[in-house]
Amino acid sequence: MAKAPVLTPRAVDFPRWYQDLINKAELADNGPVRGTMVIRPYGYGLWERMQAEMDARIKESGASNAYFPLFIPQSYLTREAEHVEGFAPELAVVTHGGGKELEEPVVVRPTSETIVNDYFAKWVQSYRDLPLLINQWANVVRWELRPRVFLRTTEFLWQEGHTAHATYEDARDYAAHIHRNVYADFMENVLAMDVLAGRKTAAERFAGAINTLTLEGMMGDGKALQLGTSHELGQNFAKAFHTQYLSKDGRQEYVWQTSWGSTTRMVGALVMMHGDDDGLRVPPRLAQIQVVVLGVKDDAAVVAEVREIGERLTAAGIRVRVDDRTDIPFGRRAVDWELKGVPVRIEVGPRDLENGTAMLVRRIPGGKAPVALDALAGLLPQILDEDQALLLRQSRERRESRTTDVTTVEEAVEAATAGGWARIPWAVLGEEGEARLAEHAVTVRCLVAADGSVPDADDAPGNVAVVARAY
16 A cells, blocks of 8 residues: 655645645644744744844845834824725724723734834934834734635734835835845845746735835745735825924925835745645755754764764854754654755765765755765755755746736636736736736736836836736
């Protein structure tokens, strides 16, 4: 009788495969309140690496980290009408505290534009205070009706940037800088994710923004996932909160603002974009464990060599885990590291020691081969670079091969329903066609210019709408 697979095959049931992998790779569990999650150490380790890479890019962009309260007076959200309307269905509101009814209900932070502006209005007095560039690492709560671990949860972790500028052009350029040099750079060069950079339509724009820039990724089943957004807020929040500055010529002016964010959704994207039927495949530049060194048998010489290899590779700048738990069957440990997607396994047994070799197993392209022990430290950096590049190439090839150029709404729906994306001229689709797509659970993920760049305006000539079913 054939042995049952560890994971439900993706081709059989992609959502079930996703849940199986989240559980068996020990990334997260469902929390006790519907829609919440417990992020387990291995999953949180991935998020920590994402945080570190993103935080460095954010700081290089001139922003400083700060922290704002979790609770926001409900009246704050009502000051910007479009904003409160956009978030109203997702709000969690606290009406009692300390055994008493509160004089004013407070909202559990769904995003922080309102409370940040209340303080920006105090901190900004003069043009000399601008630009003001703030980032926050925090949790937020948005009541989710159809939760899925990492992808859509009632509480999730994220970073949210908020900035104030003297001019529209400065704010516009900074939002584009974050979109391109922080988010896209991180996703492509660390997560090895091919992402499509574009502009959201008016219907898909962030509530209260005048423009939203987005990065969209194609998952293994052909659906789209929004991975990060950068918003031009114009002066909407500045006028609602009276965030003004004294200009060089002595006039009171409203600031121009941006906000931008990315979340733990990226962990789910990592699973769905790079995972296969054997588990995760973690890009080497992201992996908290790039190489795991396993002792095959409970042999003193093997265990000693495994530990020595670990020390040599660590000294060479490689992130290494030594697995000398020889009281646990080797096969079980190998499958566990396969599920977790560690890029390289180095397996050492008594026969390997006799030959002066180790078995090198590559998770990303697959395959294994014996390698001389003294060659490992010199060989591994090249292997890790190759595997990083392979993941990005595979994700790009998937998107390109499963994207179809169409000229009608019907063709766009057909392409999206078949498990791919469609490109259709915005001049042909328009807002009426966008509404018709929504009737089939298909959305415009973004607008791109004819040359594939991010367009300057929704109605720029030659704009192409990229449409898909999405998570």
